[in-house]
Amino acid sequence: MSAVRAEDLRKHYRIRSGRGGEDRVVHAVDGVSFEVPEGRTLAIIGESGCGKSTIARMLVRLAEPTEGRILVHGTEGVDRRAIQLVSQNPWSALNRRKSIRHALEQPLAVHGLYPDKAARAARVRELLHLVGLTDEYLGRRPGGVSGGELQRVTVARALAVEPRVLVLDEPTASLDVSVKALLVNLLLDLKRRLGLSYVLITHEIDIARHLADEVAVMYLGRFVETGDAERIFSAPRHPYTRALLAAVPGPGREPAAPLQGEVPSAVAPPSGCRFHTRCPMAVDACARTEPALEPDQDGRLVACLRADELLSPAETV
Numbered sequence: 001m002s003a004v005r006a007e008d009l010r011k012h013y014r015i016r017s018g019r020g021g022e023d024r025v026v027h028a029v030d031g032v033s034f035e036v037p038e039g040r041t042l043a044i045i046g047e048s049g050c051g052k053s054t055i056a057r058m059l060v061r062l063a064e065p066t067e068g069r070i071l072v073h074g075t076e077g078v079d080r081r082a083i084q085l086v087s088q089n090p091w092s093a094l095n096r097r098k099s100i101r102h103a104l105e106q107p108l109a110v111h112g113l114y115p116d117k118a119a120r121a122a123r124v125r126e127l128l129h130l131v132g133l134t135d136e137y138l139g140r141r142p143g144g145v146s147g148g149e150l151q152r153v154t155v156a157r158a159l160a161v162e163p164r165v166l167v168l169d170e171p172t173a174s175l176d177v178s179v180k181a182l183l184v185n186l187l188l189d190l191k192r193r194l195g196l197s198y199v200l201i202t203h204e205i206d207i208a209r210h211l212a213d214e215v216a217v218m219y220l221g222r223f224v225e226t227g228d229a230e231r232i233f234s235a236p237r238h239p240y241t242r243a244l245l246a247a248v249p250g251p252g253r254e255p256a257a258p259l260q261g262e263v264p265s266a267v268a269p270p271s272g273c274r275f276h277t278r279c280p281m282a283v284d285a286c287a288r289t290e291p292a293l294e295p296d297q298d299g300r301l302v303a304c305l306r307a308d309e310l311l312s313p314a315e316t317v
């Protein structure tokens, strides 16, 4: 059974114009489907504004899908213990005036877990140790702890209710380069030890490279390429994936120029292929016909009218 299954998810936000004008509709997520096998990590990557966080919010039921279904371990109903969110900014996720002990006790109290005082205190210490912190952090407040340590606390807090899936929304984005790798290693370790599955949302390609088993590349509310992480990172096929990866320096390789221009408005996405306005490979048909995600010969899915012509550089040598 899949840890997470999303079927044709959509989230449209209606923005009221007032004064008799027409309402506008933001197509934040516009028909995406995916599965995360148990014990695996799916990374959803793409530029800011493509709809990644909206998917994260729907998965943990902070936002209701406009259409589509979400199943967590086969169950469609809301089970707030089964799937938990770790968000980007630990400072806004935690109450500055309360101790770390309080931050870890709170979810236990909300869900009525460990009602016995001594057992609850032991569980709080256990959670802290799980993320590599010692008892001396219990009495501290968020202000007295570094960013990397604080993000560990938010991970511990998410784990308090024993979820089977974590949604990691830009978990390392607020951290210094030197501590990003430490958090990545902790996440890998926890996944193995606790048998967790992850949905990782990130624009940091390096982080996705380290954590992901599978990748979904998102552009303006839709997936343009999905499949095995190793294959996609070593031989990206969709022009958008290629542009995203080319902008990241690799071993012995200078980064290519970043993508030109901005992601167009999700209120009126471009016709045909949504990426055609920025795509170096676009032909006339791309403005008219929206490409479907089609299987490639190596098992990934690519949504590009020119996919057959676009053998990746690694394959052309």
Ligand SMILES: Nc1ncnc2c1ncn2[C@@H]1O[C@H](COP(=O)(O)OP(=O)(O)OP(=O)(O)O)[C@@H](O)[C@H]1O
Pocket (backbone or CB within 6 Å): 013, 026, 027, 028, 029, 046, 047, 048, 049, 050, 051, 052, 053, 054, 055, 266
């Ligand atoms: N509550 C909302 N009301 C209206 N529009 C929204 C709302 N939340 C998100 N959007 C819009 O939906 C689109 C997708 O936003 P989302 O935050 O999911 O993208 P993202 O890829 O996660 O970007 P970021 O990394 O900047 O968070 C954007 O155009 C955004 O402006």
